[in-house]
Amino acid sequence: MVGEQAAAQEALGGRVGFANPLIYALARTGSNAFHDVTAAHDDAALVRPDFVNGYNGQQGVADTIRTVDDDTSLRTAPGWDDVTGVGTPTANYPAALAGAAR
Numbered sequence: 001m002v003g004e005q006a007a008a009q010e011a012l013g014g015r016v017g018f019a020n021p022l023i024y025a026l027a028r029t030g031s032n033a034f035h036d037v038t039a040a041h042d043d044a045a046l047v048r049p050d051f052v053n054g055y056n057g058q059q060g061v062a063d064t065i066r067t068v069d070d071d072t073s074l075r076t077a078p079g080w081d082d083v084t085g086v087g088t089p090t091a092n093y094p095a096a097l098a099g100a101a102r
Contacts, residue, residue, distance in 0.1 A: 004094060011098035012098035047064075048065075049061045
């Protein structure tokens with residue numbers, strides 16, 4: 001997401017600042033800035049790099065795979081969900097976020 005934020009700032013011509021309110025505003029409007037991850041993607045998984053010591057990479061990084069909708073605690077749904085938030089950014093995200101920031 002860091003690269004997408006940098007591209008949004010470049011499109012805006014300045015700093016976005018705290019982006020969460022803009023991200024959720026875009027999600028509420030049904031913007032094409034996000035790809036909504038739902039149960040239709042049940043064969044999908046997320047790869048997450050975790051610091052071994054829980055603080056920084058000095059003792060290494062361990063990658064874990066998190067499957068989606070394969071247990072009772074992680075469920076995707078249309079719109080916001082606790083697994084993927086508002087979804088994954090699309091190629092339209094930088095311009096949409098810059099437009100929302102104006």
